[in-house]
Amino acid sequence: MSIHVRTTVLLTAGLLLLACVLVLSAWLCDDAYITFRTIENLVTGHGARWNVIERVQSYTHPLWMLILAGLRAMTGEIYYTSIITSLVLSLGAALLMVRSAVDRGRVAPLLILALVMSRSFVDYSTSGLENPLTHLLLVLFLRRWWISHRAPADTDLRLLWALAAGVLLCRLDLILLLGPLLGSLFWSRRDKAGLRAAVVGASPLIAWEVFSVIYYGVPFPNTAYAKLGAGIPWFDYVKQGGMYLGDSTLFDPVIALVIVAGLVAGYGSRRRGDLLVAVGTTLYLLYVVRIGGDFMAGRFLTAPLVAALMILGRRTLSSLRYALTAALVIVAVGLWAPRPVLLSGPDFGLDVEKAVGDHGIADERAFYYPTTGLLRAQRGAYHIDHPWAMNGRRAQRSGRPVVSKRTIGFFGFFAGPGVHVIDRFGLSDPLVARIQLPAGSEWRIGHILRDIPAGYMESALWASSAVVDPELAAFDDKLRLVTRGPLFTSARWRAIVELNTP
Numbered sequence: 001m002s003i004h005v006r007t008t009v010l011l012t013a014g015l016l017l018l019a020c021v022l023v024l025s026a027w028l029c030d031d032a033y034i035t036f037r038t039i040e041n042l043v044t045g046h047g048a049r050w051n052v053i054e055r056v057q058s059y060t061h062p063l064w065m066l067i068l069a070g071l072r073a074m075t076g077e078i079y080y081t082s083i084i085t086s087l088v089l090s091l092g093a094a095l096l097m098v099r100s101a102v103d104r105g106r107v108a109p110l111l112i113l114a115l116v117m118s119r120s121f122v123d124y125s126t127s128g129l130e131n132p133l134t135h136l137l138l139v140l141f142l143r144r145w146w147i148s149h150r151a152p153a154d155t156d157l158r159l160l161w162a163l164a165a166g167v168l169l170c171r172l173d174l175i176l177l178l179g180p181l182l183g184s185l186f187w188s189r190r191d192k193a194g195l196r197a198a199v200v201g202a203s204p205l206i207a208w209e210v211f212s213v214i215y216y217g218v219p220f221p222n223t224a225y226a227k228l229g230a231g232i233p234w235f236d237y238v239k240q241g242g243m244y245l246g247d248s249t250l251f252d253p254v255i256a257l258v259i260v261a262g263l264v265a266g267y268g269s270r271r272r273g274d275l276l277v278a279v280g281t282t283l284y285l286l287y288v289v290r291i292g293g294d295f296m297a298g299r300f301l302t303a304p305l306v307a308a309l310m311i312l313g314r315r316t317l318s319s320l321r322y323a324l325t326a327a328l329v330i331v332a333v334g335l336w337a338p339r340p341v342l343l344s345g346p347d348f349g350l351d352v353e354k355a356v357g358d359h360g361i362a363d364e365r366a367f368y369y370p371t372t373g374l375l376r377a378q379r380g381a382y383h384i385d386h387p388w389a390m391n392g393r394r395a396q397r398s399g400r401p402v403v404s405k406r407t408i409g410f411f412g413f414f415a416g417p418g419v420h421v422i423d424r425f426g427l428s429d430p431l432v433a434r435i436q437l438p439a440g441s442e443w444r445i446g447h448i449l450r451d452i453p454a455g456y457m458e459s460a461l462w463a464s465s466a467v468v469d470p471e472l473a474a475f476d477d478k479l480r481l482v483t484r485g486p487l488f489t490s491a492r493w494r495a496i497v498e499l500n501t502p
Helices: 003-025 030-043 062-075 079-100 107-117 119-123 131-148 154-168 173-187 190-201 203-215 222-228 233-250 255-268 270-290 299-312 322-334 364-372 374-378 387-396 407-417 470-484 489-498
Strands: 402-405 421-424
Touching: 003 107, 003 233, 030 062, 030 190, 030 407, 062 131, 062 203, 079 107, 079 131, 079 299, 079 374, 107 119, 107 255, 107 299, 107 322, 107 374, 119 233, 119 255, 119 299, 131 154, 131 173, 131 270, 131 299, 154 173, 154 190, 154 203, 173 190, 173 270, 173 299, 190 203, 233 255, 233 270, 255 270, 255 299, 255 322, 270 299, 364 374, 402 407, 407 421, 407 489, 470 489
Parallel strands: 402 421
Antiparallel strands: none
């Protein structure tokens, strides 16, 4: 058997193993159903909004939302649609990553093995969140950028800026990861034709931001205001962010190993392109620490994982012995993680007593898999019988027009558009998102609980606010004008300017 045939067989086997692992672990989380409720409202004619009477962007990933909305309109359901779409995108990213590897015989199989053994990559290759689309677009961007960044033609520039726009339409904060690369790209072509190509390529992102300001009244998702506008001191965020990196390392030691190896390779490389990818990855990791990380262990580290693997894929191994040693290390480190991915099955998570750690960082798949896992669906147990989903169904039957909840995904989706759901974490509520916590308040990252102002629930469906606090009531009226008033009135646009001016 020739070397080429052996390599093809090995890589095919690796991709099939990854596919099996992803199917075994496929699931959906509660946060995905926040987006799914928006999708249902959009598809059924209520608009891209959480509550049907107000325009609020309760999702962070416009491109992912729009793709799923189009597919949901064709299939008529969201559960299998989101999981199958995620699986296809994740396997596509892995395949392109393998094809990008310089040393396909030794390095490429290690890339696949790292993906298979990474809990974070496997868990968020489904889940209903934007990670799979982010991974694919990031791989496509880096592949093209390494080929053409030194002397990009106009067509290369348009494609690169379009791919970057796609990544940012998955998560706008990934601008930090792409920033050094886009800066280099901009500097290499500062002529008029280059600038024109950049604007054309980035036009999807520009168009979305224009739409966001017109429709929602703000340039950023409501979740950003909810998570970063609570008045929490920056050093508390940094402390929590450090804990996030630590907990995510224990949750998924493979991702920490690969990211460190990729950064070492990037900073040690003589190639400027590798260095810029490492710098961007570092900036993004610092940003993750600055914002306190996330409550989902490993979720914010999958994009740095992909970037690190792309750097490592540009290396060669001098001997088969080194490749085998690296493979053994990856497997050993992966099996050291709690609940390794290779041990996943239909009963995954059923025996977990404490999915949320002491720092508020959770093993999300272990928590939700018993009620949303794909294998549970295949065994006839899929009804989303999570208590929050059942409460949503009861709310729909009860006829209560307004309710307040802490965890809103399952509840809001199954309650339907007829129930106005006020989110006490503020992710989907414009006023609650901007209420600051009293000094010394306890909080959990991503779940910053606010008190509902007196009079707010009672007037939730009214044209004007009945909040007892007069200053807060005036601010609420301004928000209602922006989120509920006619789009093109001078009063609304004055309110938009005031809302977005420090």
